[in-house]
Amino acid sequence: MGRCFKTWLILVLAIAVPSCCWASASLVQRAVFQAVWQEINANYYDTDFGGKDWEAIGERYRKRLSAIEGPTAFDQMMTEMLRELGDSHFSIVSPVFNELIPNVWEGGETGMDLSVVGNRVIVHRVHLGGAAELAGVQAGHELVSVGGERVWDLRKRISESVVYNNRIHYYLMEVVENRFFGAPGDKVSFCLKAARLTSAKKLTLKLQTYRGRMSSQLGNLEESPMVLESRSLGSNIHYLRFDLWFPSLMEEMRSVIRSMDRDSHGLIIDIRGNPGGIGLMATGLAGMLVENEYEMGRMRLRQGHLNYNVYPQSGAFLGPLAILVDGTSISTSEIFAADMQETGRARLFGSRTAGAALPSVLKKLPNNYYLQMAIADYVTSRGNRIEKSGVTPDEVVALSTSKLRQGEDSVIDAARKWILRQSD
Amino acid sequence: MVRFLSLWAMVAFTGGGTTVLYGEIEPAAQKIFASYAEFLGGVDAFEEIDTARLKMSMEMPGLGMNMERTVTFKAPDKVYMDVYIQGYGKMRQGFDGENGWAIDPIQGRRPLMGRELDQLKDETNFREGLYLADKYSSARVVRKREDGLTTIECINADNGLLEMLYFEEPIGLLRRSDYTEDMGPQGSVPVSVRFDVYEKVGDIRLPVETSADMMGTSVRAVITSFEPNVEVDDSIFKLPE
Structure with missing residues (x-):
């Protein structure tokens, strides 16, 4: 029984x-x-x-x-x-977050993605026809303030809290993005600088209705927006980006990889800004990228252990693989990246991950708050811990704001060049 | 990846033994095992079940998760199981007497091989549950607890791990089991299971309400239906095209 x-x-x-x-x-x-x-x-x-x-x-x-x-x-x-x-x-x-994360997501969308570069918050992507583009936002610009609060001050407040240094990037993103939360039609004012030494310009965008994917509720994990982007970068290189490890994305990821040409030069998987999700998905995606069964890592429990096993799947892509990570790649993203690097299956590009890779659960407390609690330590198959140390890319590449302004992503570009060299 | 358990193995979880650490199944333990088999309905009653379909609901209140599971059996060793979890999807696993297979949202479809397949085959041995002495290499009655339950300390013959079984005498009713869930390649975790309610279904008895503690989390399982000798299409046991 x-x-x-x-x-x-x-x-x-x-x-x-x-x-x-x-x-x-x-x-x-x-x-x-x-x-x-x-x-x-x-x-x-x-x-x-x-x-x-x-x-x-x-x-x-x-x-x-x-x-x-x-x-x-x-x-x-x-x-x-x-x-x-x-x-x-x-x-x-709790249902009511503290003052650093005061807002609840109400279905409004900005139409832009942010990233942290150094200590600055940068507009990474601007969606075609989205609220940000309509407001005049351009990729590569620096966010100086939002809702009257300076990004610098928000970062300082985070630093003054008890957050570990290597996770400040992640929390800064959380705090800043939270200030863009609202209902469709709500207006958010913010200031952007085109370059470091230029003066800031005030903009206001009107949140649009989010029409993208949503994860479904899984236990105490509430529904949330999620992205899966798949496209060709030319030169027979494919690009796959997703921002949450959630089971409903798995079948589409499988389809994307299976549909790649057999003579594809390479695949780039972009998990920058991906905070994790269902840990088992790391093994599922790895199964689409290898041809042999192996143990990815081990969760050491208070008593006993559980393994992350990778089972090869049909239609796996076995060519050159680049994985993009940054300081906001967390948890399952780190588990996946660490394994792909450690086994030599992939080359990593970008910046060091956050080092927050403990499997955890959300448990309900007496007052309906939740305790998030790590229930295991995680070590890779070679016995390495990711917690605190994070995963350092093989090629450390900063996201260049000047390249972004030219419509290029320096990290993708580095990965792309490496893949092309593999096929020479 | 995810392994499920047949009704037969569910009834069998306390298995019996041969000889290893403590030498043998003590007569006192053997007697309790026999009482338990009789309580469940006895060998003859189970032998009359050629096919069955069992439905079960499981919940982890602390994590807000629920699961619905259906298991279909055909003697002597065919089994098909599907599990649905909101937000995760449907997982299926089967064994057609020759080949084991699994399909789930994360790992896709794949054959079950090696130890994983061995485990699945073991789980389809529905008679195991009635022959408790075959599961353990040794079993001895160690004490009577304050709550009146009799404790039997057993060594699992397959993995050599210690299991503690707690019986209500004299009827030989298993009330609790503490053991290490050995999942082969997937690891091992200590589990404590309590068998809260047994109910008679036809000529057999099943533990219809069960609760477990593992990794600091509670799980409750309720058998919602059990249909013996149902019509079963053999194709469900094979890996779908």
């Missing part, structure tokens, strides 16, 4: 939920505090808690509870406590 639970075992560990960071207030703080502390105490993947005394940590924060006034202070305290563990994928998620 017990063995009928295998399906869940696999699925639970398959969910490397996109990393969240922000805690929030609660009216039943003591209950939430105890539930969170107890969950971690009972289920943290390392019984030694990484050498930390979780009992003592709990006691210390429990004493502070009585002096806590207001939800913001409680948020801050809970975040601090979770950060004591030193891991990604520990957070409290």
